[in-house]
Amino acid sequence: MTSEAPAECFVYITLPGQTEPVTAGRFALSVDRRGTPEGRFVYGRSYLERPNAVAFDPVELKLSPRTYSTAALNGVFGALRDASPDYWGRRVIQRHLGKAQPGEMEYLLHSPDDRAGALGFGLNQTPPAPKRSFNQTLDLAKVQAIVDSIVADDDRPDGDRSAGAADHDDDRDQVEKLMVIGTSMGGARPKAVVEDEAGLWIAKFNRPDDTWNSARVEQAMLILARACGLTTAESRVVEIAGRDVLLVKRFDREKTPAGYLRARMISALTLLRTEDTDQSRDRWSYVLLAEEVRRVCADPAQNAAELFRRMSFNALISNIDDHPRNHALIATATDWKLSPAYDLTPAVPVSTERCDLALECGDAGRFANAGNLLTQSARFLLEPGEAAAMIDAMEAQVRGTWSATARAAGVSERDCERIATAFAYPGFRQQQEA
Numbered sequence: 001m002t003s004e005a006p007a008e009c010f011v012y013i014t015l016p017g018q019t020e021p022v023t024a025g026r027f028a029l030s031v032d033r034r035g036t037p038e039g040r041f042v043y044g045r046s047y048l049e050r051p052n053a054v055a056f057d058p059v060e061l062k063l064s065p066r067t068y069s070t071a072a073l074n075g076v077f078g079a080l081r082d083a084s085p086d087y088w089g090r091r092v093i094q095r096h097l098g099k100a101q102p103g104e105m106e107y108l109l110h111s112p113d114d115r116a117g118a119l120g121f122g123l124n125q126t127p128p129a130p131k132r133s134f135n136q137t138l139d140l141a142k143v144q145a146i147v148d149s150i151v152a153d154d155d156r157p158d159g160d161r162s163a164g165a166a167d168h169d170d171d172r173d174q175v176e177k178l179m180v181i182g183t184s185m186g187g188a189r190p191k192a193v194v195e196d197e198a199g200l201w202i203a204k205f206n207r208p209d210d211t212w213n214s215a216r217v218e219q220a221m222l223i224l225a226r227a228c229g230l231t232t233a234e235s236r237v238v239e240i241a242g243r244d245v246l247l248v249k250r251f252d253r254e255k256t257p258a259g260y261l262r263a264r265m266i267s268a269l270t271l272l273r274t275e276d277t278d279q280s281r282d283r284w285s286y287v288l289l290a291e292e293v294r295r296v297c298a299d300p301a302q303n304a305a306e307l308f309r310r311m312s313f314n315a316l317i318s319n320i321d322d323h324p325r326n327h328a329l330i331a332t333a334t335d336w337k338l339s340p341a342y343d344l345t346p347a348v349p350v351s352t353e354r355c356d357l358a359l360e361c362g363d364a365g366r367f368a369n370a371g372n373l374l375t376q377s378a379r380f381l382l383e384p385g386e387a388a389a390m391i392d393a394m395e396a397q398v399r400g401t402w403s404a405t406a407r408a409a410g411v412s413e414r415d416c417e418r419i420a421t422a423f424a425y426p427g428f429r430q431q432q433e434a
Contacts, residue, residue, distance in 0.1 A: 006105055011041070011080070012120040012127035015052055016333045019259030021120055021127040023047065024056075029075050029105050037075030037104070042067045056080075056119065057266045058296040058329075058336055059273060076104050078270025083119040085111045086325070088190055095150060114193050114200065117252055117265035117330075134195035140203060140240045147190040147205045189214070194247070199255035201247040212415040214345070215246035220409035221317060221344040222248075224402055228316075228394045230309050233340045237410060244410070251340050252330055261332070265339065268327035271296070276325060284324060285360040286311045287376045294381065298335035301381045305390075306338050308373075308380040311361050312391050315368035316398045317346045318422040323358040346422035353427045370395070370428055399424045 008028035012021040025043040032038055041061060047053055048065060055063045057079040060070070073081050084107050085093060093102060093110045102110070108121045114134065122128060190205045206214050219237045226232050234249035254261040269276060271292045274283040290307055294300040307327075314322045321343065328339040349355040355368040362372035370391050377387035402423045406416050 006109065006123060009105065009109060009121050009123055010125055010127070011056075012122065013054075013056070013264075014118045014120075014262040015050075016054065016331075017052075017261065019256065019261060020129075022050075023125055023127055024053075024119075027077075027080060027108075027121070029103075036071055038069060038071050039075035039077055039080075040067055040069045041077055041080070054264065054331070054334065056264065057270060059266070059271060059292075072273075073275055074104050076108075078273070079117075079266050080108065080119065080121075082265060082267045082270055082328075083111070083115045083117050083121075084108050085115070092150065112193075114253075118262040119264075134193060134200065136195055140194060140238070140245055143192045143194070143203065144205055144240055144243060144245065147192075148208070151190060151207055193250070198249070200250040200253045200260070202250060204246040204248065206244060212418050213244060213411065215244040216409055216411045217406065217415065217419060218246055218343075218345055220402075220406040220411050221319075221346060222341075223409055224317070224398065224405045225313055225341055225344055227401065227405070228309065228313055228397050229390075230313055231306060231338075231340045232344070233342045248342060254332075264331040264336075266329050267325045268329075269324035271329060272324060274324065276323065284358060286357075287360060287362070287379050289324075289327065289359070290376075290380045293329075293338065296329070296336050298337065303338045304380040305382060308377065308382060308387065309390060309394070310338075310341050311357075311359075312373055312394055313341075313344070313398075314357055315355075315361065315370075315373060315428060316395060316424055317344065317402075318349050318355050318368065318425055319345055320347045320356065320358060321345055346419050348419060348421050349425050349427070351427070352421070352425060353430060355425055355427060368425075368428060369430060371431070395424055395428070 007030060008026060010023055011025050011027050013024040014021045023044060024047045025041055028040045030038055043063065043065065045065070048063060053063060055061055060077055061068055061079055068077065070077055076084065084104070089111065090107060093107060094100065097106065097110065109123070111121070113120065113128075120127060190207065192203050194201050194203050204215060204218070215237050219235055222232045222235045233251050236247050237244050238247060252263040252265045268289055272283045272285070272288060274280045286307065290304050293303045293307055297303040310327075326343040329336045330339045331337070356366040357368050358366070360366050361368070363375040364372040373391060374384065374387055377384055380387070382390070403416055403420075406419075407413070
């Protein structure tokens with residue numbers, strides 16, 4: 001690719017029940033006279049004529065012959081941005097291209113075939129054949145070494161970094177083959193996608209500067225969440241060369257003899273029609289998310305209740321990383337539903353009196369407090385007594401079993417001591433002022 005980024009690309013989709021992509025439309029990105037990016041998307045006529053055609057999302061890009069336009073998210077529609085690399089994937093692409101700040105179109109075109117969801121991007125009208133081979137779990141030691149190299153290089157002062165074409169020719173090769181296979185969902189933690197006989201997994205690696213063993217702790221939280229009644233991603237921890245790696249099963253893929261079925265997937269950021277900036281946080285809200293979930297999901301009551309459980313669990317473990325990209329909807333066929341929970345990580349509250357989630361959860365804003373969670377329970381289609389009983393049961397489960405769950409998941413006694421204050425912290429039951 002030349003240094004001049006393409007102004008447009010084709011967008012492909014793997015339709016429900018299929019394993020081969022088809023061309024769905026065209027996306028163009030331009031900049032107006034004021035320097036404001038503008039994105040335009042139009043579905044192709046032949047795609048709209050398909051009897052099995054589906055919309056990319058239930059919010060912005062509904063099936064229609066009209067030309068859609070947006071200036072949000074640097075001109076990239078939410079459903080397309082959700083298929084673009086996340087923070088870690090962007091770092092890898094920057095390293096691969098040798099650019100400090102590639103354009104949004106470059107991120108789309110250089111993101112891997114196994115990106116989140118069912119969409120793909122390319123410069124040819126005919127979509128490429130789906131990728132047939134992936135890193136196997138036995139490659140994890142090699143992938144871990146490259147992760148360490150990227151983290152170490154990015155952590156050096158700017159003047160100490162290698163630069164130019166001589167920088168890392170061999171390493172670039174490995175980065176292209178092994179690391180530009182990250183997923184677009186799930187935050188900044190180093191990751192890659194690997195395959196075994198069961199299907200595709202996101203491998204999440206510990207960093208040398210982690211305060212505790214993140215792989216073991218996150219695995220424990222996923223187990224604890226399941227015990228609290230949440231639907232979570234399947235997961236396991238493997239030890240590679242004496243180091244732990246968390247494997248989280250891809251819930252947007254299903255392995256079949258013919259290839260991988262793909263589920264459409266959008267983040268809560270797209271569903272809420274907001275952005276991941278401080279200026280847009282007025283719409284970062286579980287209550288607003290519940291309203292949207294009720295509007296677009298096929299089973300509003302079940303999905304709204306699941307969201308309430310997830311919000312309550314995040315409050316009980318002090319998960320302050322519950323931002324809108326860490327919630328998603330998926331559609332394996334026509335209907336949309338909440339995805340399984342993922343990225344459940346505790347944080348040690350700074351104050352014993354108040355811990356704030358990333359999303360507003362009640363009348364008192366982001367306050368992770370039982371009374372606050374109950375103030376808007378009706379918006380989750382729950383009766384007050386039902387919601388209170390749900391919180392009581394989850395609190396008892398968390399208080400009574402978090403330590404044993406963590407130890408059984410291989411979390412060390414020292415790490416348990418480090419995270420102990422995250423669980424049902426004192427402020428969770430603090431009486432709110434009238």
